Amino acid sequence: MKTRIDVSPEMVAFIGPGPVPAGDWPHRSIGFGYRLGRATMAFHPKPRPGDDLAGADIVFVVMQSACKRIFGTVPAQLATWHLPSEIRVIAQAVEDCRTGGMAGTTLRAAKSIELLCVTFERMLDGSLIPADGAGALSAIEAERIAAARSLIDDHWHEKLTLDSISRACGINRAKLTRGFRSMFAMSVADAIADRRLGGARQMLLATDLPVSSIGYRCGYLNNASFTRAFSRRFGQAPSQLRNARLAA
Structure with a gap:
C-alpha cells in the first residue's frame, strides 16, 4: 500500500509501491500519476483507487478549484506524457527521500508541491511529449528508449556513444535512433x-x-x-x- 501524505487540505500525495488506498480525498479532484520506471506521467480528470492509478510510483490527488486558482487552468482529458528529465529528477527525490519522521514528511510534501508546479509549468508551455509519440514502437521498445533517456540524464558527463547506449538499454541502433527522435523530438546526440x-x-x-x-x-x-x-x-x-x- 502506498504511503499517504496530506500535503494540504487541497492535495494528497500517495508514494511508493502498491495500490492507492481509498479514503477521504479532496472534493472534486484531479489526479497525476508518475511512473518512474517507464518515465511517463499520466493525467486523470476523475481519479479513483484502482485501474486509473495502477502502477504509478507517485500519485497526486488535487482539488480542481486549487489548480484553477493557482495555475489558472484545469486539464480536461485523460492524457499520458513522457517524463522530462527535469520532472523525473524531482519525482525521484520525492520517492527516494530517506529522511525519517516529521522532517521526512515535510520534505516530501514540499517536493510534491514543487513537482506539481513544474508539471503545470511544462503542461502550459507545451513542452511535454505525448506518450503516444512512440508510434509503432512496442511497449518494451518504448520503455528501453525511455531508459536510454534516463541513462543520458544520469551519465551525461561520461563517454556516451550511440553504440554504448543501445547496448546498455538492449535496443538496436536503428530503433533507438528513430524511436528516440519520435518520443523526445530530438536526436540522441542532441x-x-x-x-x-x-x-x-x-x-x-x-x-x-x-x-x-x-x-x-x-x-x-x-x-x-x-x-x-x-x-x-x-x-x-x-x-x-x-x-x-x-x-x-
Whole structure:
C-alpha cells in the first residue's frame, strides 16, 4: 500500500509501491500519476483507487478549484506524457527521500508541491511529449528508449556513444535512433549535448574551475569546440557567462 501524505487540505500525495488506498480525498479532484520506471506521467480528470492509478510510483490527488486558482487552468482529458528529465529528477527525490519522521514528511510534501508546479509549468508551455509519440514502437521498445533517456540524464558527463547506449538499454541502433527522435523530438546526440551544456552552465555559475577544465569535464576534447557549442546553445561564450557572474 502506498504511503499517504496530506500535503494540504487541497492535495494528497500517495508514494511508493502498491495500490492507492481509498479514503477521504479532496472534493472534486484531479489526479497525476508518475511512473518512474517507464518515465511517463499520466493525467486523470476523475481519479479513483484502482485501474486509473495502477502502477504509478507517485500519485497526486488535487482539488480542481486549487489548480484553477493557482495555475489558472484545469486539464480536461485523460492524457499520458513522457517524463522530462527535469520532472523525473524531482519525482525521484520525492520517492527516494530517506529522511525519517516529521522532517521526512515535510520534505516530501514540499517536493510534491514543487513537482506539481513544474508539471503545470511544462503542461502550459507545451513542452511535454505525448506518450503516444512512440508510434509503432512496442511497449518494451518504448520503455528501453525511455531508459536510454534516463541513462543520458544520469551519465551525461561520461563517454556516451550511440553504440554504448543501445547496448546498455538492449535496443538496436536503428530503433533507438528513430524511436528516440519520435518520443523526445530530438536526436540522441542532441540530448547528450543538451545535458552536457546544461551541466557546463551550472559549473560556470557555481564553481571557479577554469573554462577549459569545465569543457573537458563535460565531454569536449578542446576549448574551441566547447565554446562553439556553448555559444550556439546559450547565445554567449562560456567566458562571457563567467565574467557576468563575477561582475554581479
